[in-house]
Amino acid sequence: MGSGLSRQNLTQPEGFPVRIDKKAPRLWMNLSYQVHLDHEQKYLTVSKSYCGIFSDADLKTALCHFDFEREKEQYTAAHLQVYGQSAALQALNREGDRKRALDKIHFPVGGKRFRPSLEDVIEFLVNERLAEPREGWEQVVEEGRNRFHRSQLRAAMRRDTALVEEFMREQQQQS
Secondary structure (H helix, E strand, O other): OEOOOOOOOOOOOOOEEOOOOOOOOOOEEEEEEEEEEOOOOOOEEEEEEEEEEEOOOOOOOEEEEEEEEOOOOOOOOEEEEEOOOOHHHHHHOOOOOOOOOHHHOOEEOOOOOOOOOHHHHHHHHHHOOOOOOOOOHHHHHHHHHHHHHHHHHHHHHHHOHHHHHHHHHHHHHHO
16 A cells, blocks of 8 residues: 555555645655555554655655564664764764664664554654644544554454453452
């Protein structure tokens, strides 16, 4: 799933302007989600997702991107990559090592189950004054975030029913 995907273009989503009026956009977003059925062939699950934030329609000038890759082994499944310069990173790059750019660093953001939601990204853009919100946006974002969190919690519970049973026993003992 992604913006601008079609039968002719299955892999390269297009960016879209982030705006609520007829003004020229300052910000573009590029989203894509790859989904599949889980191991039980019962629940649709995200295997990969990408949310890029750009300052141009050609998606050449990135601010950051939030990635999730369920089966990634080299770095944390959910991570953030930021574009820019970092004097600290330059100082940390060791002699003889390949010099890493800031956008090549994978900052962890909550792991497989509790990664940022699209609603978290929207809230970030509004709070940092990178995007203009519509009236009532907070409620819509919170409702979406709550749906995402409930879905993630239910999935975590399905994967560890023994922990759920232990929690329920503890709750019954306390009441």
